[in-house]
Amino acid sequence: MDWYLLLAAILLPALSAALCFIIKNQKVRIAIVSISTLILFAVAYGFIVLLLRAPEGKLVYQFNESTLEVVSWIIKGLDLVLFSYIAYVGIKHKKAIVVVLCILQVIPWALFEVFGVFGKVFEPEDAFVIDHLSLIMIMLVSIIGPIITFFALGYMKEHEHHLKLTVSRQPRFFMILFVFLGAMNALVMTDNLSWMYFFWEITTLCSFLLISHDGTEIAIKNGLRALWINSVGGVAFIFAIILVNSSLGTLSIQAISESGMEGAFTGLLPIALGLLCIAGFTKSAQFPFQSWLLGAMVAPTPVSALLHSSTMVKAGVYLVVRISPAFSGTILGQLVAISGGFTFAIASAIAISQSNGKKVLAYSTIANLGLVICCAGIGTRTSIAAAILLMIFHAVSKGLLFLCVGTIEQGIGSRDIEDMQGLFKIMPFTTVITVIGMISMMLPPFGVLITKWMAIETAVDQPLVLLLIILGSALTVVFWGKWIGIILTMSYKPKFHIEKLTFSMEAALTTLIVFVMAASIGIVPLYNTLVKPQVVSFVMQDKGSLVGEGMGIWLRNMDKTVYGGFASIVFFIIVLLLMVAIPFFAHRLKPARLKPPYLCGDNASDDMRGLEFISPGDKIENVVVRNYYMQNVFGEDKLTTGANIIAGAIVLIILGVVIGL
Structure with a gap:
């Protein structure tokens, strides 16, 4: 067999x-x-x-x-x-x-x-x-x-x-x-x-x-x-x-x-x-x-x-x-951690300046892979556990999000985030799955955030690495939050369009969103069954241990006292209740109770994408809602060259250090 x-x-x-x-x-x-x-x-x-x-x-x-x-x-x-x-x-x-x-x-x-x-x-x-x-x-x-x-x-x-x-x-x-x-x-x-x-x-x-x-x-x-x-x-x-x-x-x-x-x-x-x-x-x-x-x-x-x-x-x-x-515990390990942490922070920063959905996902991928390498360089059992868990959660969530962007692109003819305003009215099925996938990359109780927390805990003895992880984690929230906001911005009209997807596309999206939820809900058995045996087999110097028991993941000192953790199942029960309750009450809300904003003219009756109104000149005018991309601060042309020079220098230092050893 x-x-x-x-x-x-x-x-x-x-x-x-x-x-x-x-x-x-x-x-x-x-x-x-x-x-x-x-x-x-x-x-x-x-x-x-x-x-x-x-x-x-x-x-x-x-x-x-x-x-x-x-x-x-x-x-x-x-x-x-x-x-x-x-x-x-x-x-x-x-x-x-x-x-x-x-x-x-x-x-x-x-x-x-x-x-x-x-x-x-x-x-x-x-x-x-x-x-x-x-x-x-x-x-x-x-x-x-x-x-x-x-x-x-x-x-x-x-x-x-x-x-x-x-x-x-x-x-x-x-x-x-x-x-x-x-x-x-x-x-x-x-x-x-x-x-x-x-x-x-x-x-x-x-x-x-x-x-x-x-x-x-x-x-x-x-x-x-x-x-x-x-x-x-x-x-x-x-x-x-x-x-x-x-x-x-x-x-x-x-x-x-x-x-x-x-x-x-x-x-x-x-x-x-x-x-x-x-x-x-x-x-x-x-x-x-x-x-x-x-x-x-x-x-x-x-x-x-x-x-x-x-x-x-x-x-x-x-x-x-x-x-x-x-x-583990060598200068090479410290340099690997710095290199990964730097990539995590700088890629997250550049992602803020991107309006192309695929590019945001690309920079997010680079950033999360940097965090995995950073955890590997830190070189403790807890950091390795964080790296392996992040590999799992990132693969499932990011695979889903790439498919979602591809589906959206075929649906509206664009992968630009700004063109996704009002997407919920046009592609409700894909929008819901996309938003859940994005939330799974940044908020509790989903596993990606838990791994970031674990990485921060294990980096406390390396101040520069700790700073890079904290900075990258904060910047991550910005670009995901902007994207979610524009997708959920929509008209006040009760009309929805029911999208039609091929069976293979719909089945793939549904299966992956189930995996995203199941992986985070089942983080305790996932860790205990697949990750912990591998981590335990590595002989490393640790000041604490990671334990999966009860309803969450917990960090313990050598004296067995708990100094951090997540009760993931309790979080998930609350999140699931909100996910069910909000659409339920929104559906029961009568259209007559929705008060559209005053836009200096009658609101357009066939508005699906965003906010449209008829101006005094009987013209259809659009209310433009846009994100800030801060190109002058986080733009590719502003950060890429300098980042490549610094990262290249780190690679050369790695070679110099190992040759010197």
Whole structure:
């Protein structure tokens, strides 16, 4: 059963990809995506059952020596094919930097993997190891990923209609989506750092192919940017592999994580850890590598939701969290925390100046990934618990919000926040889900706020990091609050329009909003079952502990006294009562009791979007309600250059420190 699940998690998406590409029939493709979605759900559930029953708290998959050698050479061959295709892309689009970065990876890779110039390659016996952190990532990839792919069935049909394509490109699109899902599952399950690098590069290539899917000049340009920036991380990754192999005598990721526990933070290992952190920074779009994620917003909405909020960018933070015990309590850990905290604060600030809904979500994603990396750098059990919980809550809520923005864009023809005034009257179903999704990112009792509180508590011994987290958290409330306010601003007319969505889109939105609610309501069993076992397995210095019991999450000192917490279930009961009560009483309110404002003329009877009135000249006039975006303070042109310089300096300091060690 163990091996069947492993093969299904990796090879089923590959099979689905091939079928989607070969079979052009729309109805058959719908069937393939639907069946694959259900099977991947079952795979995730199967891993949950197996891991919870595993006596050692992990599932280990070993190959015999001959099989391991065969599989390793197959992956080496596929690596070479991958390098060749990336170089071809660079040559085709006359992008020299892509070719140069590809060569910088191929040469050390070939010298190490093929010719053995740097000594023997120590392949770990455990080919795949699934612990609770891996399981959480499998759940994000194999549950949220297929939901987004299912949503794309309805979305891409309408998307191609707007593009006026004569020949559908959906077969290629769904093929790449499924290849990506299979690569992500393999990436988080393997214990071989060299194999992880191969799957890491597959996600890089998939990102380019999906961002440039529409084939427009701007799409190709941004796809190439994603390719070369992530290739920078690939260069750091391959050199880290060589250094890890020579330092530890193994490529086992578990061994890297445990190396700090054994006092092995010496020699070349600090440099390898620093390079792996930089690779994680590029994949998770941390400053100064954030531009590829911002450019990726030109891609179809399912791409934004899948690659750039719920799964691909999580590969970067997954790597940093995975190896965080190795540099816990070191200068490297402090610098990683500062880098993540800086990204959290500056990305939240720039988000305030954005009126493009997708860009707000992009900067919010960058910010939250920064907070995850910040928690990993702080390096306590509580901060790691906060990082893992935030990975879960952010993936669910942000995946939902990207789909909501895509749905809104198709409904009103714009993704500009200012054009969403009165949206509740036009798209009530989508609006309610969108608002709940936004609230889940900033207010109690939802899990994202709880993780921010945990991060603040664990950063009290690092004043600069503490200041950055507090600043970023405050700025977050501003841009979410503005967006919610404009969406809920509407006319006084009782008329509503009932929107019509395809089944796949409506089902995906409904399922994800249920997950958003369930994850926060069930934060105690979620923590105790999936997060706590992983955190406990890390040996770190802690001044307190995180306990999930009763009706919430509590922080305890070493003497067991409670000094903070959230009674999440009590909060949720109150919130749910308000969510039911407000619409109930609003519905019972008679139109005659609504007193429209005096607007210097008769109110327009067909007003749906905002406030419209008939002026003395018998003209329809609009009452314009706008947000403040403070471009002169928080604008991209005001902050990006300086932020990139500071963040780049932090990266250079990280390299300087680890080389000095």
